[in-house]
Amino acid sequence: xxxxxxxxxxxxxxxxxxxxxxxxxxxxxxxxxxxxxxxxxxxxxxxxxxxxxxxxxxxxxxxxxxxxxxxxxxxxxxxxxxxxxxxxxxxxxxxxxxxxxxxxxxxxxxxxxxxxxxxxxxxxxxxxxxxxxxxxxxxxxxxxxxxxxxxxxxxxxxxxxxxxxxxxxxxxxxxxxxxxxxxxxxxxxxxxxxxxxxxxxxxxxxxxxxxxxxxxxxxxxxxxxxxxxxxxxxxxxxxxxxxxxxxxxxxxxxxxxxxxxxxxxxxxxxxxxxxxxxxxxxxxxxxxxxxxxxxxxxxxxxxxxxxxxxxxxxxxxxxxxxxxxxxxxxxxxxxxxxxxxxxxxxxxxxxxxxxxxxxxxxxxxxxxxxxxxxxxxxxxxxxxxxxxxxxxxxxxxxxxxxxxxx
Numbered sequence: 001x002x003x004x005x006x007x008x009x010x011x012x013x014x015x016x017x018x019x020x021x022x023x024x025x026x027x028x029x030x031x032x033x034x035x036x037x038x039x040x041x042x043x044x045x046x047x048x049x050x051x052x053x054x055x056x057x058x059x060x061x062x063x064x065x066x067x068x069x070x071x072x073x074x075x076x077x078x079x080x081x082x083x084x085x086x087x088x089x090x091x092x093x094x095x096x097x098x099x100x101x102x103x104x105x106x107x108x109x110x111x112x113x114x115x116x117x118x119x120x121x122x123x124x125x126x127x128x129x130x131x132x133x134x135x136x137x138x139x140x141x142x143x144x145x146x147x148x149x150x151x152x153x154x155x156x157x158x159x160x161x162x163x164x165x166x167x168x169x170x171x172x173x174x175x176x177x178x179x180x181x182x183x184x185x186x187x188x189x190x191x192x193x194x195x196x197x198x199x200x201x202x203x204x205x206x207x208x209x210x211x212x213x214x215x216x217x218x219x220x221x222x223x224x225x226x227x228x229x230x231x232x233x234x235x236x237x238x239x240x241x242x243x244x245x246x247x248x249x250x251x252x253x254x255x256x257x258x259x260x261x262x263x264x265x266x267x268x269x270x271x272x273x274x275x276x277x278x279x280x281x282x283x284x285x286x287x288x289x290x291x292x293x294x295x296x297x298x299x300x301x302x303x304x305x306x307x308x309x310x311x312x313x314x315x316x317x318x319x320x321x322x323x324x325x326x327x328x329x330x331x332x333x334x335x336x337x338x339x340x341x342x343x344x345x346x347x348x349x350x351x352x353x354x355x356x357x358x359x360x361x362x363x364x365x366x367x368x369x370x371x372x373x374x375x376x377x378x379x380x381x382x383x384x385x386x387x388x389x390x391x392x393x394x395x396x397x398x399x400x401x402x403x404x405x406x
Contacts, residue, residue, distance in 0.1 A: 015049040030066035055180035067188035072159040074194040086201040089209030091349040092245035094253040098274035101310035104150035113155035121353030125154035133318035148316040160192035203240025207346035242344040245270040249365015261307040326386040327363040335376040355396040
């Protein structure tokens with residue numbers, strides 16, 4: 001046996017044999033991930049063990065704490081530090097920048113740190129990177145929040161829960177995001193950010209990350225662990241059966257976010273969901289009385305105060321003058337006949353966007369003209385695909401045709 005083999009390898013093997021891991025054993029795995037003692041293959045081995053054998057609620061609590069304690073924890077003077085997180089999996093669905101802007105305009109403090117995409121076309125950090133700088137050391141981030149009430153930053157540059165970023169990077173390659181790891185990833189980042197009040201959005205549906213049954217189980221676990229870590233937490237289940245917004249991909253989603261905040265040709269589904277989530281967070285933090293969050297959220301959005309707050313965040317973080325133009329190679333798919341759209345496969349849309357180059361290529365992606373139940377006439381555009389390379393466009397078209405022929 002190799003004497004230099006990291007201790008974690010035997011512990012991961014133990015988990016694969018369906019045995020429970022102690023707090024100390026989970027801490028060993030996380031510390032060896034952070035120190036670089038584990039190779040990417042060994043990290044993949046751990047992700048597979050978590051996926052195949054799953055973790056108990058207690059093991060998930062150990063994992064959350066080990067990930068949280070492995071890096072920087074931010075401290076704030078304010079008593080209420082708010083945060084909102086979606087478990088992802090729904091194409092588009094770029095509610096976070098809008099919710100943060102509305103709540104910052106209401107005077108809430110939101111040090112929002114986000115990850116990059118794992119299984120979808122873009123994460124909030126991928127989209128925000130189009131509009132502003134997103135990677136900062138923790139001291140700079142605290143200065144930004146002091147000036148703008150909020151930030152929309154990438155968590156990876158802050159040294160908060162560093163094991164999580166390595167797990168996410170390997171998880172992206174495997175196209176895996178196991179339940180226990182998903183919970184620990186979200187909660188460790190919230191604890192590291194110094195959050196006190198957290199809203200979690202769990203989209204559910206046949207092609208979302210979770211079914212309704214799994215979403216209910218996930219909600220129960222989040223609330224139990226939130227209580228254990230003394231977080232004021234609210235979990236909402238939202239329909240995730242189709243994409244939200246028109247654009248899928250970093251630049252196209254940034255355009256949707258701005259359209260909602262500027263109140264110009266905004267995607268109504270994205271606006272509606274963002275207002276719902278903002279209202280929930282305003283009520284959770286007692287910025288609005290029960291049942292009055294929606295009125296306050298609508299007023300902050302319609303009056304332009306949310307846009308003002310968003311611009312302040314961009315300017316404080318370092319605004320980029322990116323041309324929000326999608327990639328030059330494009331192809332529009334038209335409706336083969338007249339009728340009503342019955343179904344849009346979320347998973348296929350995400351896969352299509354990744355074939356086109358998302359999230360690495362910011363200008364790649366697709367634009368959806370219609371949603372479920374939308375009426376179309378023969379020849380009406382259904383979606384436009386965008387890629388920087390003709391071969392990526394060709395691969396996406398081949399995938400689309402294959403899925404249509406099923």
